[in-house]
Amino acid sequence: xxxxxxxxxxxxxxxxxxxxxxxxxxxxxxxxxxxxxxxxxxxxxxxxxxxxxxxxxxxxxxxxxxxxxxxxxxxxxxxxxxxxxxxxxxxxxxxxxxxxxxxxxxxxxxxxxxxxxxxxxxxxxxxxxxxxxxxxxxxxxxxxxxxxxxxxxxxxxxxxxxxxxxxxxxxxxxxxxxxxxxxxxxxxxxxxxxxxxxxxxxxxxxxxxxxxxxxxxxxxxxxxxxxxxxxxxxxxxxxxxxxxxxxxxxxxxxxxxxxxxxxxxxxxxxxxxxxxxxxxxxxxxxxxxxxxxxxxxxxxxxxxxxxxxxxxxxxxxxxxxxxxxxxxxxxxxxxxxxxxxxxxxxxxxxxxxxxxxxxxxxxxxxxxxxxxxxxxxxxxxxxxxxxxxxxxxxxxxxxxxxxxxxxxxxxxxxxxxxxxxxxxxxxxx
Amino acid sequence: xxxxxxxxxxxxxxxxxxxxxxxxxxxxxxxxxxxxxxxxxxxxxxxxxxxxxxxxxxxxxxxxxxxxxxxxxxxxxxxxxxxxxxxxxxxxxxxxxxxxxxxxxxxxxxxxxxxxxxxxxxxxxxxxxxxxxxxxxxxxxxxxxxxxxxxxxxxxxxxxxxxxxxxxxxxxxxxxxxxxxxxxxxxxxxxxxxxxxxxxxxxxxxxxxxxxxxxxxxxxxxxxxxxxxxxxxxxxxxxxxxxxxxxxxxxxxxxxxxxxxxxxxxxxxxxxxxxxxxxxxxxxxxxxxxxxxxxxxxxxxxxxxxxxxxxxxxxxxxxxxxxxxxxxxxxxxxxxxxxxxxxxxxxxxxxxxxxxxxxxxxxxxxxxxxxxxxxxxxxxxxxxxxxxxxxxxxxxxxxxxxxxxxxxxxxxxxxxxxxxxxxxxxxxxxxxxxxxxxxxxxxxxxxxxxxxxxxxxxxxxxxxxxxxxxxxxxxxxxxxxxxxxxxxxxxxxxxxxxxxxxxxxxxxxxxxxxxxxxxxxxxxxxxxxxxxxxxxxxxx
Ligand SMILES: Cc1cc2nc3c(=O)[nH]c(=O)nc-3n(C[C@H](O)[C@H](O)[C@H](O)COP(=O)(O)OP(=O)(O)OC[C@H]3O[C@@H](n4cnc5c(N)ncnc54)[C@H](O)[C@@H]3O)c2cc1C
Ligand code: SF4
Ligand code: SF4
Numbered sequence: 001x002x003x004x005x006x007x008x009x010x011x012x013x014x015x016x017x018x019x020x021x022x023x024x025x026x027x028x029x030x031x032x033x034x035x036x037x038x039x040x041x042x043x044x045x046x047x048x049x050x051x052x053x054x055x056x057x058x059x060x061x062x063x064x065x066x067x068x069x070x071x072x073x074x075x076x077x078x079x080x081x082x083x084x085x086x087x088x089x090x091x092x093x094x095x096x097x098x099x100x101x102x103x104x105x106x107x108x109x110x111x112x113x114x115x116x117x118x119x120x121x122x123x124x125x126x127x128x129x130x131x132x133x134x135x136x137x138x139x140x141x142x143x144x145x146x147x148x149x150x151x152x153x154x155x156x157x158x159x160x161x162x163x164x165x166x167x168x169x170x171x172x173x174x175x176x177x178x179x180x181x182x183x184x185x186x187x188x189x190x191x192x193x194x195x196x197x198x199x200x201x202x203x204x205x206x207x208x209x210x211x212x213x214x215x216x217x218x219x220x221x222x223x224x225x226x227x228x229x230x231x232x233x234x235x236x237x238x239x240x241x242x243x244x245x246x247x248x249x250x251x252x253x254x255x256x257x258x259x260x261x262x263x264x265x266x267x268x269x270x271x272x273x274x275x276x277x278x279x280x281x282x283x284x285x286x287x288x289x290x291x292x293x294x295x296x297x298x299x300x301x302x303x304x305x306x307x308x309x310x311x312x313x314x315x316x317x318x319x320x321x322x323x324x325x326x327x328x329x330x331x332x333x334x335x336x337x338x339x340x341x342x343x344x345x346x347x348x349x350x351x352x353x354x355x356x357x358x359x360x361x362x363x364x365x366x367x368x369x370x371x372x373x374x375x376x377x378x379x380x381x382x383x384x385x386x387x388x389x390x391x392x393x394x395x396x397x398x399x400x401x402x403x404x405x406x407x408x409x410x411x412x413x414x415x416x417x418x419x420x421x422x423x424x425x426x427x428x429x
Numbered sequence: 430x431x432x433x434x435x436x437x438x439x440x441x442x443x444x445x446x447x448x449x450x451x452x453x454x455x456x457x458x459x460x461x462x463x464x465x466x467x468x469x470x471x472x473x474x475x476x477x478x479x480x481x482x483x484x485x486x487x488x489x490x491x492x493x494x495x496x497x498x499x500x501x502x503x504x505x506x507x508x509x510x511x512x513x514x515x516x517x518x519x520x521x522x523x524x525x526x527x528x529x530x531x532x533x534x535x536x537x538x539x540x541x542x543x544x545x546x547x548x549x550x551x552x553x554x555x556x557x558x559x560x561x562x563x564x565x566x567x568x569x570x571x572x573x574x575x576x577x578x579x580x581x582x583x584x585x586x587x588x589x590x591x592x593x594x595x596x597x598x599x600x601x602x603x604x605x606x607x608x609x610x611x612x613x614x615x616x617x618x619x620x621x622x623x624x625x626x627x628x629x630x631x632x633x634x635x636x637x638x639x640x641x642x643x644x645x646x647x648x649x650x651x652x653x654x655x656x657x658x659x660x661x662x663x664x665x666x667x668x669x670x671x672x673x674x675x676x677x678x679x680x681x682x683x684x685x686x687x688x689x690x691x692x693x694x695x696x697x698x699x700x701x702x703x704x705x706x707x708x709x710x711x712x713x714x715x716x717x718x719x720x721x722x723x724x725x726x727x728x729x730x731x732x733x734x735x736x737x738x739x740x741x742x743x744x745x746x747x748x749x750x751x752x753x754x755x756x757x758x759x760x761x762x763x764x765x766x767x768x769x770x771x772x773x774x775x776x777x778x779x780x781x782x783x784x785x786x787x788x789x790x791x792x793x794x795x796x797x798x799x800x801x802x803x804x805x806x807x808x809x810x811x812x813x814x815x816x817x818x819x820x821x822x823x824x825x826x827x828x829x830x831x832x833x834x835x836x837x838x839x840x841x842x843x844x845x846x847x848x849x850x851x852x853x854x855x856x857x858x859x860x861x862x863x864x865x866x867x868x869x870x871x872x873x874x875x876x877x878x879x880x881x882x883x884x885x886x887x888x889x890x891x892x893x894x895x896x897x898x899x900x901x902x903x904x905x906x907x908x909x910x911x912x913x914x915x916x917x918x919x920x921x922x923x924x925x926x927x928x929x930x931x932x933x934x935x936x937x938x939x940x941x942x943x944x945x946x947x948x949x950x951x952x953x954x955x956x957x958x959x960x961x962x963x964x965x966x967x968x969x
Contacts (some may be wrong), residue, residue: 011470012809014463016802017570023669024569025793027549030530043480043525044449045457045507058456063471070453089670090802092724093809102630124566295759307809307872308725318672 001098003106004165008306009094010057017084018090019049022346032341032374035082037349037367046073049083049096053400058105074103076363079205081291085317092314093306102206116359117206124211128197129163139193140168145179148190150226155190158181158228158255162235162371163198164388170395171388175404177421178234178260178411180190182419185273189232195222197374199234199287201241201290204356216241216251223253231255232263233410236291236387237353239321247298259291261325261386263411268331275417278334283408284380285326285337286394287347287389288373293317315346325386325410332417338378347372350390368397382406432476433520435497439520442489447480447526455476456520458513462873464812465510466740470515470873475502475521482526484601484609484649487684491647492607494520495935502937503647505572505612509578509733511904513644515939522647528544530554531650532621538655539598541621544574544648551653551798553663561658561796563590566853568801578602578648580640580904581753583818583864583956584731584874585798587857588654588702588710592818595858598624598652602635605646613652621652634926638818639903639924644941645930659755659824660705660796666789673789677782680760682752683792684767685713687744694746695822697774701750702821702860704770706763709795712828715744716848717771717868721803728807731846741848749781751795770888792867808872812854812882814889817864817899821856824828826866827898831867838869845870887947887956910944911960915967920944 018024020036027033034040039048046055051249052074058064077100084097107113123132141161148155159182165175200215223231232254235240246253267273281333286304296319302309322344329337342348351357351367372394375383383405387392394407408423415421439448449455455474460472464868464962469541475497480849481487487503492503503522504512549569550564565576565584573593577581578600582593590596597614612635614620616628626634635645644742659680666675677683688694694712701707720727730736743965750767754760771778781788796801800959804811815830827852835849851868869885871878890908894915902921913920923942931938949957 005506010807011462011874013460014508014802014810016459016463016568016803017506019800021547021549024549024799025570025664025666025673025795025800026669027553028663030546030554032552033547033550033553043523044454044478045452045523046451051454051457054457054460055453057460064456066453067451069451073454085669090805092806126538192764273919307806310725316965318669 001102001324002390003102004060006056006095006099006102007060007328009096009099010060012091012094013050013053014089017048017050017052017089018356021086022342023086026346028341031377032348035086035244035342035346035348037080037351038077038371041363041366042076047076049087049100052103053096053099054076054302056199066107066110066112069425071107071114074107075355076352076360077357078289078351078367079351080349081293081317082346082349085293088314088316092309092311093307101205104205105209108207110116111343117355120206120355120358121211123210124198124203124215129167130198130202131163131167136181136194138196139191141166141172141175142179142191142193143274147179147185148301150186150190150192151195153190153258154227155429156188157190157229157230157232158223158226159189159191160196160231160235160238161234162233162238162388165234166196168388168392171392174391174409174412175234175388177415178362180420181273181411181415181418182232182263184418185267187267190228192222192226197222199238199241201237201245204241204245204418205353212245213249214247216246220251220253223255224251229255230258232258234261234386234388236261236288236295237389240295241291241302243295244308246300250362254386259295259321259324259386260320261291261328264328264411265324265416268328273330273414275414277419278414279332279415279417279423280334281382282338282380282395283334283341283382283384284340284375284378285329286343286350286375286385286390287320287322288348288385288390289347291387292320292322292347293345295320320345328410329384333412337412338380340374340378342374350393352389352393357389364393365397365400368393372397372403372405376403380405382408384408384410386410394422421426431497432499435493435499435520436477437457438493439477439490442486442493443479443481450477450478458507458523460558461510461513462765462810463509466886467878472510473515475514475517475519478521478523480523480526483816484603487522487608487647487649488607490520490522491603491605491657491935495606495933500935500937503643503649505575506547508571511940514588514645515937519937521730527649533558533560533655535560536874537622539622539652540655541599541650542574543650544572546573547571548573551795555655556658556660557662559657559658561590561642562653562655563587563593563596564798565593566798566801566855569797569799570802573653574648574651578636578640579652580642581856583855585709585711585795585855587855587864588859591817591858595638596654597636598622598641600624600635600648600655601650603647604751605936605939606609606933615652621928635833642904642940644696644927644936644938646936659753664793666793671790673793674786675787675789675792677785680757681782681912682754682760682764683781683788684778685781686748686750686767686771686776688746688748688774691825693774693776694748695825697770697776698748698821698856699860700770702769702856705765705859706752707750708753711749712852713744713747714750714851715740715747717851720807720845720870721800721845724806727846737848739947741850745850749795804868804870807847808870810873811870812886814869817866818857818862819865819899822852823862823898824854824863824895827896828865828867829855830892830896831889833867834885834892835867838885842883843877845872883952884956887952887960890955891960891963894967897967904940906943906945908937908946910946911964913944914969917962917969
């Protein structure tokens, strides 16, 4: 839908500013009450979810024009969706996240492009991944692992690594560990290697919706070609794309879909994954936006007056994946989980999303540092998450700020507990 | 006037990222649809927006405005049309960078805060030390400093924690010429604990009843009285609003009381006030509840007379009351008193704590006033009938007057059906006075609804003046012109104060002291005549 199709959403904004705060019955302190990295960092109302909508309204009403300044404000936003959750506490007739996406598509349509994002899109077009790394090397990370080639060997479960896990050398051991963990539970697993491609979620978020749709089509046919009946991904971004974005675009993967945290929970529940070794640690859990509120399933498109839309069709962020990772964590002997103040549907973003890491790295780092402070305030020794983008930015933030906090992917702790690895230097080997 | 020069000076003072004159960015300050009856819903676009971070920077911003013939309009959180510019040369001062809780003095029970601390933040911190803050009924998104220093101030907790202005202790105030004035003990000893001295008080001039709405300068810090909070230091709640789940905290009681008629309701309210047992109290309107909690269902039963009359008549005189006791024994005492008073007046009391899901959902909506922004669920917008604070039984009668007026508009489909009964009815300070503001809901996209806004406003204005009720929207220059002669010509005094404190008229003071005429074209001439008649009859 084009920006002007969201006119009613935009003019519905009462300017109450709830979108700048954690839902009010969950405000637990002065320090961690704010939810929107964009307006918290930049302060002008325009940077809030409401402000971006009002800028959209102003433009479609012919009161102002899209230019570089406005474009930058639109993109200085992680698309984390915290504003959407907070607004929907009160409103049924505003889909703030959809407006933010439509604003970006509008920028692209109008030729208002962010140079760093153009590089990403170029990279995608050229090499099927957001980094522009050679396509042919996408499967290198799995070298020597005991997994099937999904193209031809017909595994039951297709493991989708995603762009960052495929190419980030610092995270290579993590993703390899995840695969070892699944194999240790006897999962009939395959990877597509060089035949895996980007899910297209990032392109969609950057405003290149057509491009994204091409990737989705491509992904659907690739997955079908493997004959797998289950798809497991270790990347939260990809999970949100598969679970929400694809159905929104009318694409059907035709497999049972799991994020790795859900799959581990299932394996543990079936007794196939045995987490027996103690991992004595006080940890806190970071809900990745794409695993949490942004992965909530697509609920269909409502054509009429949204004030009359059935509540079941309103995406509130409540149906994200929140329990599975917590359940896995709690099942690891020795782990004690202490929650941060901003969790689940109202979690603070890691900072990496929405193209911010690429275009405004200092803002991304600021956002991550804010989360690190929140994690430290719990007294935890370690911050655990389950998304390569979060993992990467948190590890960088810890290094940069010198914070005394270890950062793990959930699979790393599970691997150790399953007796398949050891913890070394804030990561599992 | 040199806007360009002023903008340059703002950038020099605050840095580029804290100043903007980008049209789309400025429009984020010009979009003020709430309590804005203008169908356009945009207010004037400011010439710049500035984000100062300290009192000194605020002073300098004000001085720059004075030097360049500009006006300033400040706000804390900026919800409602009264935050927008009313002149063409206004600099919007957005105070969100001043967001600190400077101090919570638990022993002396007060907090010192800056403008962009919201009610939820202050309450969360106060509760950790066994205290609580008054939160206005608009919700915890609002700034306690803003309502205490600058505008209105009623909340669900007003029976116990009063009206915002009454909780104001020391104040730091940047006058319209850039000077800083410190009021109360702050002005003499640098301490915050008393608003009226030793040291200058000026509470009446500074704040009055309604507040100057930024028309007399900018408040950069204030101290607020805090109250006892015997509940848990931190709330354990799962869920974010209607889905909330929680255990009933120790020594908390929550009742809905139903009375047979208006007299029984008012008499019982007075008795409950005398007994000094309530922590929060609010006359409940089930019309209001249903339409924010189940708006779709409600729109389906619109105009279904049988269901309407069943709900209206069953729940017409209902009171919600919350107890927060210091001990189980005290709670038992409070409950015993409640039951005795309710029984004596022919009513019955329902213990809400026994309906756990309902309690969970309602508890924070009471204690933190989290629910008001749901009012947009029914039709997208709302307004409220003129009238504000008065004696409790006059308010109970007034509620019925407005109900009659609303019924007519509902029947004609010009406002939404909320059973015509949707008052925000809250007693202050154990019922020494009482607030009653009758809400009506409409869909701003519906031309029929928009057309009805002026007439309904006029009808309730006439009714209020006929009954000598204290009017609410004295910030509206049209209302001010109309009623100032009926109330000691207060407008003339306000204008004199404005001239005295603001010789260059740098503050955007339309809502504080300007007067204007109603545009009666298109309004039923009979109504206009009636208005003129009642005004004439009641002139001093
Ligand atoms: C849905 C809704 C419900 C409401 N219900 C209630 C209610 O129950 N009780 C009640 O009292 N009010 C109510 N109001 C009105 C409410 O008081 C104001 O909207 C409220 O003040 C808004 O938030 P705020 O407190 O942060 O103030 P702001 O919106 O920031 O400002 C309110 C006014 O004060 C001025 N102001 C703010 N800060 C300063 C400052 N530091 N120095 C100088 N001037 C300043 C602004 O210019 C503006 O005119 C309601 C409003 C809405 C929209
Ligand atoms: S919460 Fe929603 S309605 Fe309120 S200001 Fe934000 S976008 Fe607007
Ligand atoms: S998506 Fe996140 S960063 Fe962007 S406006 Fe909303 S809350 Fe702020």
